[in-house]
Amino acid sequence: MKAPQLGLLILGVAAALSGCAKLDGRVTAGGTLNSKGGAGNAVFTAHAARCDGNVSGRVNYQDKTAIDYQQTGGIAFNAEVFGAGLCSVDPVSPDGLEDETRHCKQDICTEGMYQVEFNYDSTNPNAPGEGQGFACMMDIGEGIKSGFGxxxxxxxxxxxxxxxxxxxxxxxxxGNVQLHDCPASDDDA
Structure with missing residues (x-):
């Protein structure tokens, strides 16, 4: 195999293994979902954006009846977003292979899902501390009209x-998950 062909093959394999790319876009989410193993509901809100390469946003979460955490008052945190983007079917471009902030978590956050990575601070005084997490979410349309409620x-x-x-x-x-386009930048004019 000639050197240029080998180079293209290596580049193609690296791109295929790198996972799908995070595209610019914004997400707003808020509502309740079933508690993780508990009798109540969990409350989830997220506002995140990746626009022109800049990432910003917040995530808040509370699950007072989460299994394994009932004795300490459940899960409760506020978080600052450090990674975000709309997962694409396209692989990460060769110039982004080294930039992990451009990758969606392969086989977890797939095409059409919005991935958010965050640093959280526990707001539960019985379980103090900081940590990291991520969420993948999807906009499925028209709420009650969708048949899913x-x-x-x-x-x-x-x-x-x-x-x-x-x-x-x-x-x-x-509740609601909505994907939005980024506002037009000065560079778009």
Whole structure:
């Protein structure tokens, strides 16, 4: 195999293994979903944006009846978003292969889902501390008219470290998930 062909093959394999790219876009989400193993509801809100490469946003979450956390008063945190984007079917471009903020979590956050990574601070005084997590969510349309009785799906929220390490939840959000385009920038004019 000639050197240029080998180079293209290596580049193609690297792109295919790198996962899908995060595209610019914004998400707003808010509502309730079933508690993780508990009798009540969890409350989830997220506002995140990746526009012109700049990432911003907040995530808030509370699940007072979460299984394994009832004795400490449940899961409760506020978070600052550090990674976000709309997951595309397109692989990460070769110039973004080294930039992990451009990658969606392969096989977890798939095409059409919005991925948000965050640093959280526990707001539960019985479980103080900080950690990291991520969430993948999807806008499914018109709420009650959709037949699901909800506007969005939380495909997964997983807390990877901190006082709630290993906690996850997923399900239909009784509320809203909406994807939005980024506002036009000065560069677009």
């Amino acid at each position: 909800a506007n969005g799906i939380l495909n997964i929220m997983l807390l990877e470290s901190g006082p709630y390490a290993g906690y996850s939840n997923m399900g239909t959000i009784k």
